[in-house]
Amino acid sequence: xxxxxxxxxxxxxxxxxxxxxxxxxxxxxxxxxxxxxxxxxxxxxxxxxxxxxxxxxxxxxxxxxxxxxxxxxxxxxxxxxxxxxxxxxxxxxxxxxxxxxxxxxxxxxxxxxxxxxxxxxxxxxxxxxxxxxxxxxxxxxxxxxxxxxxxxxxxxxxxxxxxxxxxxxxxxxxxxxxxxxxxxxxxxxxxxxxxxxxxxxxxxxxxxxxxxxxxxxxxxxxxxxxxxxxxxxxxxxxxxxxxxxxxxxxxxxxxxxxxxxxxxxxxxxxxxxxxxxxxxxxxxxxxxxxxxxxxxxxxxxxxxxxxxxxxxxxxxxxxxxxxxxxxxxxxxxxxxxxxxxxxxxxxxxxxxxxxxxxxxxxxxxxxxxxxxxxxxxxxxxxxxxxxxxxxxxxx
Numbered sequence: 001x002x003x004x005x006x007x008x009x010x011x012x013x014x015x016x017x018x019x020x021x022x023x024x025x026x027x028x029x030x031x032x033x034x035x036x037x038x039x040x041x042x043x044x045x046x047x048x049x050x051x052x053x054x055x056x057x058x059x060x061x062x063x064x065x066x067x068x069x070x071x072x073x074x075x076x077x078x079x080x081x082x083x084x085x086x087x088x089x090x091x092x093x094x095x096x097x098x099x100x101x102x103x104x105x106x107x108x109x110x111x112x113x114x115x116x117x118x119x120x121x122x123x124x125x126x127x128x129x130x131x132x133x134x135x136x137x138x139x140x141x142x143x144x145x146x147x148x149x150x151x152x153x154x155x156x157x158x159x160x161x162x163x164x165x166x167x168x169x170x171x172x173x174x175x176x177x178x179x180x181x182x183x184x185x186x187x188x189x190x191x192x193x194x195x196x197x198x199x200x201x202x203x204x205x206x207x208x209x210x211x212x213x214x215x216x217x218x219x220x221x222x223x224x225x226x227x228x229x230x231x232x233x234x235x236x237x238x239x240x241x242x243x244x245x246x247x248x249x250x251x252x253x254x255x256x257x258x259x260x261x262x263x264x265x266x267x268x269x270x271x272x273x274x275x276x277x278x279x280x281x282x283x284x285x286x287x288x289x290x291x292x293x294x295x296x297x298x299x300x301x302x303x304x305x306x307x308x309x310x311x312x313x314x315x316x317x318x319x320x321x322x323x324x325x326x327x328x329x330x331x332x333x334x335x336x337x338x339x340x341x342x343x344x345x346x347x348x349x350x351x352x353x354x355x356x357x358x359x360x361x362x363x364x365x366x367x368x369x370x371x372x373x374x375x376x377x378x379x380x381x382x383x384x385x386x387x388x389x390x391x392x393x394x395x
Contacts (some may be wrong), residue, residue, distance in 0.1 A: 026148075033154075033169050035056050044273070051106075054106060070118035083122040087177055093111040136273070139271050156172070210332075214341055220327065227323070229378070230287075240367060259309045267318075286319040288315070290319065374394075
C-alpha cells in the first residue's frame, strides 16, 4: 500500500461524503447555470435556437463519452488524482470563456463537460470506496448536495445575468471549482486493491469492456436510463404543463418546489433505508411511484397535481440514491471507477432521451397524452427489470 489511505466506516462520519457531494455540486451547478441562460447568449451573439440545442448537447455528449473512460483511468491511475484533474479541467475551461471569442462557447462547453465527467464519475466511485459500511447513507448525503446544484443554479444564473454579464456565470463556476479543488485536497487516498493494479500500471480498456459486457448489470443500467428519462420529463415539461393550466407565478413556484423538495429531502432517508434492507425492492417501488406520478401529470390539476409532483420527485430520488449504492456494491475489484462511470453515462443518456421523446410526442399527440405514454413506458420498464434482473449481481 503506497501513501496514506482510508476507508470510512462507522467512526469517520459523513465528512468525506459532504466534500464529495460538493464536488458533485460543481458539475450539477455548472451544467444548469449556463443552460438556463443560453437564450441570453443567443440574443447577444446572434445565433439560432438550434445552436442552443447544440450547446446543451455538447456538455451532455462529453459526459456520456468521458465518464466511463475517466472511471477506468481512475481505477488504474488513482481516484483522487483523476478527480482533481477533472476539477482542474472544468475550472480552466470556465476561466477561458471570458477570454475567448464568444462563438467558441461550444468548445468551452465540451471541455467543461469532459472535466465534469471526470469529477462526477470519480466522486461517485470515491463514496463507494470510502464508505464500505453505511454506503447508502453516504450516497444519500452526496446526492442531496449534488442535487442542490440543479435546484439553485437557475435562480443564481438568472440573478447573475440580470446584474452583470453572461460571461460572469463562468467566473462563478470557476470559483466553485476552485473551492471544490481545495476541499478535495483534504481527502485521503482510498483503500483499494493496489496489488492487482501494481501488476500493470498501464491504462487498458479491458476493464471498461468487461463492465459494459456484464449482463447482470444491464437491467440496472435500464433502471438508470428510465429514472433519468423521468427526471428530464418532470423538470423539463412540468413547467409547460403548469403554464398551460394558467397558473400564476406563486402557484407555479409551489408546484415546481414540490418536485425539487421531495427529490432532495428523500435521498438521505432513502440512503439509510438502503443500508437496512435490500435495495432492489426499494428501487422497484421508487421507479413505479415516479412512473405512475408522471403518467397522471397530464390529467391532474390543483392539489392532486401537487401531490403527484411531490410523489414523482420522491420516487426519482429514491431510485437515484439506491442505484448508486447498488452499482458501487456490485463493482468488481479494480473496477469501481469504470462501473460508476458506465452508470453515469447511462444517466446522461436517459436525461437527454426524456425531453426529446416527450417533446416529440407532445407535438404529435398533445402534452397530456405524452405524459401518459412516458409514464406507461416507465411502468413497462419496471416490469421488465423485475422479470430480468438477478437477485444479486455477480461478484
